[in-house]
Amino acid sequence: MRLFDFIENDMEMILQAWENYARSVETELPKLDSIGLRDHAEMMLHTVVADMRTAQTRHQQAEKAQGRGPTSSSDTAAQTHAVARLIAGFSMDQLVSEYRALRASVLALWLEQETFADPHRVQDMIRFNEAIDQALAESIAAYGAAVESTRKTVLAVLGHDLRSPLGAILMAGELIQRQQGLDEKGMDLAAQVCVSARRADALIRDLLDLARCNLGSGIPVDLQSAELNPICRAAIAELRTGSPHASIVLDEQAHITGRFDPERLSQVFTNLIGNALRHGDSTAPIKVTIAEAQGVARVSIHNEGEPIAPEVMPYIFKPEGRYSSYSAGERGSAAGLGLGLFIAAEIVAGHGGRIEVESTEQDGTLFAVILPSPAK
Numbered sequence: 001m002r003l004f005d006f007i008e009n010d011m012e013m014i015l016q017a018w019e020n021y022a023r024s025v026e027t028e029l030p031k032l033d034s035i036g037l038r039d040h041a042e043m044m045l046h047t048v049v050a051d052m053r054t055a056q057t058r059h060q061q062a063e064k065a066q067g068r069g070p071t072s073s074s075d076t077a078a079q080t081h082a083v084a085r086l087i088a089g090f091s092m093d094q095l096v097s098e099y100r101a102l103r104a105s106v107l108a109l110w111l112e113q114e115t116f117a118d119p120h121r122v123q124d125m126i127r128f129n130e131a132i133d134q135a136l137a138e139s140i141a142a143y144g145a146a147v148e149s150t151r152k153t154v155l156a157v158l159g160h161d162l163r164s165p166l167g168a169i170l171m172a173g174e175l176i177q178r179q180q181g182l183d184e185k186g187m188d189l190a191a192q193v194c195v196s197a198r199r200a201d202a203l204i205r206d207l208l209d210l211a212r213c214n215l216g217s218g219i220p221v222d223l224q225s226a227e228l229n230p231i232c233r234a235a236i237a238e239l240r241t242g243s244p245h246a247s248i249v250l251d252e253q254a255h256i257t258g259r260f261d262p263e264r265l266s267q268v269f270t271n272l273i274g275n276a277l278r279h280g281d282s283t284a285p286i287k288v289t290i291a292e293a294q295g296v297a298r299v300s301i302h303n304e305g306e307p308i309a310p311e312v313m314p315y316i317f318k319p320e321g322r323y324s325s326y327s328a329g330e331r332g333s334a335a336g337l338g339l340g341l342f343i344a345a346e347i348v349a350g351h352g353g354r355i356e357v358e359s360t361e362q363d364g365t366l367f368a369v370i371l372p373s374p375a376k
Contacts, residue, residue: 003124004052006110007045015041017105022098027089039084041102043077048131052124064130078135079142086146095143099136103129162204170197195242205267209343219343221261221350228256228265228297228371229290235269236288239277246277247285254292258371264347271340272301272355272367280365281305296353297371308359316357317345 007014015038022037056064085095107125173193176182182190209219229252236248269288276286280303287302308316345355352372359365 001110001113002120003106003110003128004049006113007049007106010109011042011045013109014045014102014106017109018098018102021101021105025090025094025097027094029089032088036088040077040081044081044135047077048128048135051131051134052127056127061130064134075142076135076138078138082139082142083146085139086143092140092143092147095139096136099132099139103132162200166197166201166204170194170201173197206339206343209346210339219264219346219350221264221347223259223261223351225257226260226262228258228260228299231260231262231265232269232288232290232299235266235273239270239273243277246282248273248277249285249287251287251289254290254297256290256292256297258297260351260371261347264350268344268347268369269299269301271344272369275340276301276303276365276367279303279305295372298368299371300366300368302364302366304364307361307365308357313357313359317341317355 001009018041019034019037022032022039082095085098090098106128170193173190176190177187177194179186233250236250240246240248273286273288280286284304287300289298289300289302291298291300341355348355348369348371353370356368356370357366
């Protein structure tokens with residue numbers, strides 16, 4: 001019997017084997033009933049049979065083997081099955097193992113009835129494996145897309161909803177600081193609450209910005225006529241308040257006016273100068289230079305100290321690379337960089353500019369914010 005005929009004729013036996021395997025998968029969610037365990041298996045098997053019955057040239061077979069098989073404009077049973085399994089608590093490995101079990105059980109049941117004399121035997125197994133691989137690829141892609149979409153949405157919602165309680169904590173801390181008769185210890189504790197709340201709020205702003213980028217909307221930039229110098233001076237003054245012993249030297253070689261988003265550029269300067277304070281040589285000054293040359297504004301931040309490792313440089317503005325297992329053991333000047341720099345680069349890109357970076361042991365580390373065509 002041809003394999004596709006066997007699948008159609010013994011569908012119930014195959015589905016029972018599928019259900020038995022799915023029932024053995026342990027998840028943190030409640031067990032599914034028989035219908036839930038079988039899910040879209042029958043539809044997928046009918047799709048496999050239809051594929052096996054369709055004539056196929058060698059070229060089509062080669063294309064399919066390289067992942068360039070025919071695609072559907074609507075969701076397939078395999079794609080819908082993957083999302084259903086994600087909702088049911090199946091991991092990616094467990095989803096893949098279902099297909100492995102299905103492949104093994106179908107072939108084992110069929111081969112029990114077949115003879116080696118059947119001339120179609122090998123070709124049927126090849127076509128069956130191709131069809132199962134196609135369904136598996138569709139399921140993996142759909143599962144991954146669903147996980148990514150969920151992650152982005154949760155990130156956005158979490159970041160948005162956390163800002164309200166943090167705002168209340170910060171307000172309460174500031175009110176406590178104004179209370180009459182508060183002793184020194186109480187003042188210190190209230191001040192620490194406020195500092196921590198502001199730090200957490202900054203982290204949440206970064207998460208919201210990352211979520212906007214992930215969801216495709218990008219970081220909003222409100223361009224308006226503004227002076228660059230006071231934006232930079234205000235960022236430095238804020239950092240000096242938090243680090244009173246730090247030495248930050250500002251060299252204003254040009255006075256620049258253009259179309260900028262003051263709040264967003266302040267975020268950029270605070271991030272870059274703050275990184276220089278945290279990762280640079282604490283005994284050497286941070287040098288901030290505002291200059292203009294060849295129609296562009298250039299704000300550079302220079303610090304001495306341990307350079308950024310050459311292997312880290314390609315990923316310095318890419319959090320997906322920085323937070324991989326590759327960078328899990330980062331130490332020194334590279335540790336802690338990533339999300340803030342990614343957001344800073346996105347903000348500058350929204351202004352039509354870019355951030356350049358150089359870092360060597362001899363010359364120190366230099367981040368340069370390049371902004372185009374300042375207005376005269």
